[in-house]
Amino acid sequence: MTIMKFASWGLLLGSAAARATFQPYNGVDDLGARALLPRNASFWGDIVATKVAARDALIPAEYLVPQDMLPDPSVDDISAFPFTSGLFTDLELEITESTASEVVKRVACGDWTAEEVLEATIKRAVVAQQLFNPLSEILFERGRAQAKKLDAYFAETGKTMGPLHGLPISLKDQFRFKGVDATIGYVSWANRPAEKDSLTVTALEELGAVLWVKTNIPTSLMSGETINNIFNETKNPFNRRLTPGGSSGGESSLVGFHGSFIGFGTDIAGSIRIPCTNTGLWCVRPSIGRCSYENLANSLRGEEAITSTCGPMGRSPDDLKLVFSSLVNKGLWEDDPNTIPMPWREDKEQLPEKLVFGWANGDGHVQPWPPVQRGMLETKAKLEAAGHEVVEWLPPSWYEHNTQMQNLFSVDGHLDIQTDFNASGEPFLPTIASYLAWVAPEDRPTVYESWQLVQVLQNYTQSFRDAWQGSANITSTGRPIDALIMPATSNVAKERGIAYPYGYGNLSPMLDLTTGVFPVTRTNSSIDVVNATFVPLNDADAKNQALYDDPTTWEHAPVGLQLIGRRLEEEKIVAMLKVIELALKA
Ligand SMILES: *[C@@H]1O[C@H](CO)[C@@H](O)[C@H](O)[C@H]1NC(C)=O
Ligand SMILES: *[C@@H]1O[C@H](CO)[C@@H](O)[C@H](O)[C@H]1NC(C)=O
Ligand SMILES: *[C@@H]1O[C@H](CO)[C@@H](O)[C@H](O)[C@H]1NC(C)=O
Ligand SMILES: *[C@@H]1O[C@H](CO)[C@@H](O)[C@H](O)[C@H]1NC(C)=O
Ligand SMILES: *[C@@H]1O[C@H](CO)[C@@H](O)[C@H](O)[C@H]1NC(C)=O
Ligand SMILES: *[C@@H]1O[C@H](CO)[C@@H](O)[C@H](O)[C@H]1NC(C)=O
Ligand SMILES: *[C@@H]1O[C@H](CO)[C@@H](O)[C@H](O)[C@H]1NC(C)=O
8 A cells, every 4th residue: 555655656756767767765765775674673782782882992092081980870960070080181171161263263373283172172072972972973083184184284384274274073973974874873874884975074174174073863863852772872961860952962962061162963843952052052053055964864854844954053152153154155055056055144244233132931832941931031131231122022823833843744654764763673762752653654644735734834934924024013123123032942951751842943943044042041949949820821831831840850951042033144143142142241
């Protein structure tokens, strides 16, 4: 029956040739021809054991912390370990505590070599690996070769090779490096080294960056926590009871721990933004096509209604600008037809002196937890104190559209994800199993039904636009709001295996809005107490708030918020993040 349906798609392709050659999708499309692995549990376990051992063999033994010096697993916040352990020299700490912008300056003036920056970074990342497991693939030798090359060039010419000369950059597991796996957690994708680098990888190296490691993800990427059957679980360095978020959780935890300066993640429903709020980082979820997605491993390949975008995750707005604008100006649209031909527009960074921020303390259906509410209030107060205007503004409701978006992710009946799991016989992870339970293959929407879902979202795009323009009615400037401040999730970093509502994060991908994230504070159980005056708006709201039962569980968890702009406003959002940074610091 299923085969019949697939076969009839062949007819839609129109030609006899297409009919004759069409094969049902078997999960091997962009990995080259290969036989599906047998379903055999001991066999997939062997693959994992071999793969993890091969990765661990690439860790320099001299950087490993002796077991008896590691903090007890019961210690939740290990973010200060590099300082308290006595394992790092002053120089190693100075280097790894620097921002990306500082690193490129210090290397460009000859204070530091690219090699010494990389070694300090590797050392910190190895400690990170022992403490909370953020790494997937190790490429230290590739990084070292690049650093050597950069230093030789600098010694010879006194010049840098590009704006990112000597800057170590980490990448989410989806990016491909020739000769290295990009499993995104699927056991069936192990030992299938990439045939060539992703375009972004090549571009970053040409700009002088040192690429040296890939970071962990949840299998298939469709999960808000970072765990898979190959590399296991990544935890949050600020509180190891919690996840660093997902799917870019390896990246967010490593950069948050200062085991990397900046990295790239991807986001289809919050996968850059939520991990950044969970680990105290800055980021941009760009509009589709502003970063090249060429030759990245992915799931939901071919799903076009709402697609994933890649973007930078870092420790300051200046760092985002440095790396992102350099990459955009590399002009990857020449090689990647899906990248928008638009250089970095400096003029869009010019902002009016007084900005007007919309402020939405939730989505009107689920209220944020107390630490997030405090972050919202503190941000409002600081921006007002800095002379900006903050107006309460809630977009037209998109609550129902969360369901429509989920349905659009499921139009294949999850055959895509199931096939790649099943190819090795590895079991579904609990979070993935609940994701797959959304729709059984036989209940998937028809193409006609999918088109209706797309239309609903298209209509919402227009109402959202009209309402945004209409916000001019409530600002003192007579202009619509410049951007909208809203939590990225109602909660702070979650405990593994618990389902939380994701609605806040869906707005931006639904409308392809450029969206930044900024850190505000950390959870403090003595002030972020259970809300005694809470009045639920509905059952979902009651359930969500009830999860915040013992604030000490979330002690020290970072709180970050979203800064939502309009489509293709990357330059303006990065400039506004800088304004927010100054206001929050004041
Ligand atoms: C699983 O695969 C391994 C390796 O190919 C093989 O030795 C073993 O007999 C298989 N086990 C089962 C239960 O089929
Ligand atoms: C996965 O990590 C957890 C700790 O986070 C550990 O208890 C478990 O044994 C690990 N599983 C494997 C297969 O290594
Ligand atoms: C994958 O395996 C599960 C569990 O055995 C099964 O229910 C499902 O039908 C399989 N899906 C595909 C696409 O093979
Ligand atoms: C979209 O909006 C148009 C015009 O208002 C309306 O006719 C149509 O029914 C809407 N479609 C959906 C699926 O809501
Ligand atoms: C803005 O104000 C004008 C004039 O009062 C009104 O016609 C319009 O509906 C308002 N727009 C919105 C979105 O509130
Ligand atoms: C938490 O809040 C209490 C009460 O305001 C304050 O004394 C304490 O310093 C705060 N802790 C941190 C780590 O900021
Ligand atoms: C407590 O709940 C009330 C009503 O639901 C809400 O208005 C208020 O902002 C909440 N306060 C905190 C600190 O979460």
